Amino acid sequence: MSDLKTRVYDDVKTAMKAGEKERLAMLRMLTAELKQREVVESTELTDAVVQSAVEKMIKQRRDSEAQFRNGNRPELADKEAREIQMLMAYLPQQLTEAEVVALVKQAVGETGAASGKDMGKVMGWLKPKVQGRTDMGKLSGLIKAQLPA
Template sequence: MLRDQIKAQQILAMKAGDKDRTAALRSIKAKIKDRDIELRTKGPVADDDAMVIETLQKMAKQRRESITMFEDGGRTELADQEKSELAVIEEFLPQQLSDAETIAAIEAIKAELGAASIKDMGRVMAELKSRHGAELDMSKASALVKESFA
């Protein structure tokens, strides 16, 4: 399980004295725990790894946005800190699809659904997320889907 891998990596980082990595892993575990508490009232989670991956994807997206804002604001030291946290988060995410693979998946889904216009974008995005949600940055995928209809 992904949760166990994160815990094991945290222990290794603590033993190695890597304070930055330990802090990043603690942050990940805290966010997962918050998500557990949030979902507690909704019943048992069907797939724990899927929930952990979804949480990690949200964290990665937040870090990317923060990096952009810090770099635009000239705060390179904060951007560097966010980049190091992002690197730790990405270690636990599944390999992301390349742009070419994403475009191929979009075209396959469009052909299956018979999607011909921008009006079908919602259906294409829903199917793309259900099939490849863990392997895609959905904001990039959305832009590629929009381009494919242009």
């Protein structure tokens, strides 16, 4: 069993004992996602797969949070934001904005990207270095800003 998966299951037990209902509900959704992936892939999960599941759940919550804020439902948006913060604990240390910008500039330089058509090359260079450590949507926007259309 992966270390990250073990940590998630241990945190479920801790949340249950502490009576943390909101955290427990979020962790149960995460464990359901992990079990689903185990069944689909019919193999033991690695830390990378667990991180991928966490990233997917964070992305879903960011989308929901934005929709709730647009729909004037701040209480639901705040709940989504709290869940995002809880899920972030299962990802590696996040890169700062300055670190991401520096990596994007380095990637553009090393891949020789000259226009928006080369975005795939830049993303391919960056992805293994930043996976799980930054929001890929924001990363895409930073790359587009660096490359002329």
